[in-house]
Amino acid sequence: xxxxxxxxxxxxxxxxxxxxxxxxxxxxxxxxxxxxxxxxxxxxxxxxxxxxxxxxxxxxxxxxxxxxxxxxxxxxxxxxxxxxxxxxxxxxxxxxxxxxxxxxxxxxxxxxxxxxxxxxxxxxxxxxxxxxxxx
Numbered sequence: 001x002x003x004x005x006x007x008x009x010x011x012x013x014x015x016x017x018x019x020x021x022x023x024x025x026x027x028x029x030x031x032x033x034x035x036x037x038x039x040x041x042x043x044x045x046x047x048x049x050x051x052x053x054x055x056x057x058x059x060x061x062x063x064x065x066x067x068x069x070x071x072x073x074x075x076x077x078x079x080x081x082x083x084x085x086x087x088x089x090x091x092x093x094x095x096x097x098x099x100x101x102x103x104x105x106x107x108x109x110x111x112x113x114x115x116x117x118x119x120x121x122x123x124x125x126x127x128x129x130x131x132x133x134x135x
Contacts, residue, residue, distance in 0.1 A: 032083070049102040080104075
C-alpha cells in the first residue's frame, strides 16, 4: 500500500497533537480545581489515575514520535509530580504518593501500548486523513 500524501501526514500529526494537548488540559483542570465535577464513571480514583496516565503517555508518544521511551516516561512522571505538588497548595485537595505510584503504572502501560501499536496507530491516522486531505 502506498504511503499517505505529505499533507495527510501533517494533518495526522496535528490531530495526534490535539489528542494529547486537549486531554492534558482537561486532566490538569480536573486535578487542580478545588471541587471537580462528580465523575460519570463509577470507578475508583486509582483506576482513573492509571487510565489517564496510560492514555496521556500513549497520546504523547503518538504526537511526538521522536521522543524516546525514557523521555516520555520522564515527562509524564514530572507532570504527575507537578500535579501532586500543586495539590499540596490547595486546601480542598491533598497530594498522595500513592497517586504518583499509580501514575507510574499508567505510564508503563502507555509505553507498552506504544511499543505494540504506536506505528500502526500513526499510519492509520495518516491513511484515514488521506481520504479527506489531498496533496
